[in-house]
Amino acid sequence: MLTYSFSNKGELSLYEYLYRCIRADIETGAIAPGEKLPSKRSFARHLGVSLITVEGAYSQLIAEGYLRAEPRRGYFACDLSSSGVVPGCKPSFSGAGRSSVEAVCSTDGSLLPEEGLAQAYASLAAVGQRSESRLEAGGQSAVSPVGISDESGFSSKAAFADFTGSSVPLGMFPYAAWAKSVRDALTRESERMLVGETGFAGALRLRKAIADHLRGFRGMEVDPECIVVGAGSQVLYNWLVQLLGRNLHYGVEDPGYLRLSRIYEANNVELSHIPLDENGIDMASVAESGADVLHLMPSHQFPTGIVTSIGRRYELLGWASAKDNRYLVEDDYDCEFRLTGRPIPSLQSIDATGKVIYANTFSKSLGPAFRVGYLVLPPALADRFRRELGFYSCTVSAIDQLALARFIESGDYERHVNRLRTYYRSVRDALVSAFQRSSFSGRVSIEEQDAGIHFIMGISTDVKTPEVRKSALQGHAMRYRFDDVAIENANGFCQPASLAAGSRWEREFVDAAQGRGVRIVPLSLFYSKSAAAEPGPVRRFLVSYGGIELDSVEPAIAALEHAVRVADEATR
Numbered sequence: 001m002l003t004y005s006f007s008n009k010g011e012l013s014l015y016e017y018l019y020r021c022i023r024a025d026i027e028t029g030a031i032a033p034g035e036k037l038p039s040k041r042s043f044a045r046h047l048g049v050s051l052i053t054v055e056g057a058y059s060q061l062i063a064e065g066y067l068r069a070e071p072r073r074g075y076f077a078c079d080l081s082s083s084g085v086v087p088g089c090k091p092s093f094s095g096a097g098r099s100s101v102e103a104v105c106s107t108d109g110s111l112l113p114e115e116g117l118a119q120a121y122a123s124l125a126a127v128g129q130r131s132e133s134r135l136e137a138g139g140q141s142a143v144s145p146v147g148i149s150d151e152s153g154f155s156s157k158a159a160f161a162d163f164t165g166s167s168v169p170l171g172m173f174p175y176a177a178w179a180k181s182v183r184d185a186l187t188r189e190s191e192r193m194l195v196g197e198t199g200f201a202g203a204l205r206l207r208k209a210i211a212d213h214l215r216g217f218r219g220m221e222v223d224p225e226c227i228v229v230g231a232g233s234q235v236l237y238n239w240l241v242q243l244l245g246r247n248l249h250y251g252v253e254d255p256g257y258l259r260l261s262r263i264y265e266a267n268n269v270e271l272s273h274i275p276l277d278e279n280g281i282d283m284a285s286v287a288e289s290g291a292d293v294l295h296l297m298p299s300h301q302f303p304t305g306i307v308t309s310i311g312r313r314y315e316l317l318g319w320a321s322a323k324d325n326r327y328l329v330e331d332d333y334d335c336e337f338r339l340t341g342r343p344i345p346s347l348q349s350i351d352a353t354g355k356v357i358y359a360n361t362f363s364k365s366l367g368p369a370f371r372v373g374y375l376v377l378p379p380a381l382a383d384r385f386r387r388e389l390g391f392y393s394c395t396v397s398a399i400d401q402l403a404l405a406r407f408i409e410s411g412d413y414e415r416h417v418n419r420l421r422t423y424y425r426s427v428r429d430a431l432v433s434a435f436q437r438s439s440f441s442g443r444v445s446i447e448e449q450d451a452g453i454h455f456i457m458g459i460s461t462d463v464k465t466p467e468v469r470k471s472a473l474q475g476h477a478m479r480y481r482f483d484d485v486a487i488e489n490a491n492g493f494c495q496p497a498s499l500a501a502g503s504r505w506e507r508e509f510v511d512a513a514q515g516r517g518v519r520i521v522p523l524s525l526f527y528s529k530s531a532a533a534e535p536g537p538v539r540r541f542l543v544s545y546g547g548i549e550l551d552s553v554e555p556a557i558a559a560l561e562h563a564v565r566v567a568d569e570a571t572r
Helices: 014-028 040-047 051-064 100-104 119-125 175-188 191-195 204-218 233-244 258-266 283-289 310-321 379-388 398-409 412-437 500-515 550-570
Strands: 067-070 074-077 227-230 249-254 270-277 293-296 327-331 356-361 373-376 444-447 454-460 469-474 477-482 538-544
Touching: 014 051, 040 051, 051 067, 175 398, 175 412, 204 227, 204 373, 204 398, 204 412, 227 233, 233 258, 233 327, 233 356, 233 373, 233 379, 249 258, 249 283, 258 270, 270 283, 283 310, 293 310, 310 327, 398 412, 412 444, 412 550, 500 538, 500 550
Parallel strands: 249 270, 249 293, 293 327, 327 356
Antiparallel strands: 067 074, 227 373, 356 373, 444 454, 454 538, 469 477
16 A cells, blocks of 8 residues: 655645645556545554545545546546656656655755745645624625626626626725725835836836736746736737737637637637537547637636646647747636645646746735736746837836735735635535535536635526537538527627527526526536537536625525526427
């Protein structure tokens, strides 16, 4: 049986250390592909640790794709044979030829520099203080739809519970800490810094603060000179197209973030929507598409919540390294809000050849009004950006940049994120519990609920479905017909209708929920026109709880219970 000594774990938790040891052995081949690992109980007894410790380590390894769980059979190591031969990849642990324990930690038990995992990981278990004050009732939540326009056909009137939004909940924004950061910036920075140009890439102080944050929280070693700050991801993606070139072929995930597709389409580039499988973007479809640049969300795909497995990450890096003009854009939009275990390691952290462009934003943690995002460019692309696009002015004001830098440096940003994570976990747990107690609990499935700030809710419909007749297929435009009525939303994105009654059920459910003050959107709306319809009688919906108040959970579930009854009756 596997044996590990914990005498060298340093300040790591037991589960974190065990996870790292097993991961190192899988990566080095000490644990062979397909090898069965001990059961959790027997392993815990053998190591002299709690069952919770082993469960935590196994869960993290499963989430990252190092292990697979087979019902009633156990846990097996995934095949990572490509890690040793695919160019463009570097292992999670440096120091070939050392034992896994030596590779994980230095002799004094501290983390190795190349790991770059600072004490911020320990803060994942810390709980932030609950809000002691709430905004006065009556104020409307600043909820921004996740890529859903009013043209979608779904009502956009105000709702007391909006599961389509991604806003910081009322009462959770750290007004006092942020105000102090602004005051300090205004009183302690020179006038030249406050009113002068910060340079095309943004204020150096902010870029250094971002680099320190990424080193501590994401384990990324980043040169501040490779960071470009901009007013939100939309500005940065437009710059990215200019940098890489409009002559390249771009690929996005399908289903995916609709606004992202529109940004690329607005730049008049060739664009492919590439389907997903259980491990992330489908590599066979990538090859068929002819794409040169892939825009991915490997740590928590929107909207499905899929985590790209470590094996698929190696495949992607190998694909990118095969040609000079291939790149991977890693969109890490909500990495701070993994609610169980530690954050999923970034794709950029295992890139050895400069093929990963890392993108992130503060909008999910500070709110949509904070239009501050950033790119981490490979050194060669950073040099090219400086030469070819350095004429741009930074689109974020100097005051906002310097205030945000101070906010990060003081530790207030990390405390805020920890507090938010704790709150989101409580909202997520309340929602899942309420769904389980609901009148339709036997028909509900919850997918990918361990990372925030959304999950997928599936509802099984008991409607007998008439045969669906495909009426037209022109290029990539797909239409389906039900009772001779075409089903296609106003955005031009097909609502999958392999079960037309299912799509009708979706419409009735969404409308009935809206009538009771709850906004919710079907997953089908996020598919491209070329996407195949989702099979089966289960209708899936996005449940984004970023702006949901705890006291709104029970009334929202009651409204959804009503909507289920209405949809059932309408489609019987």
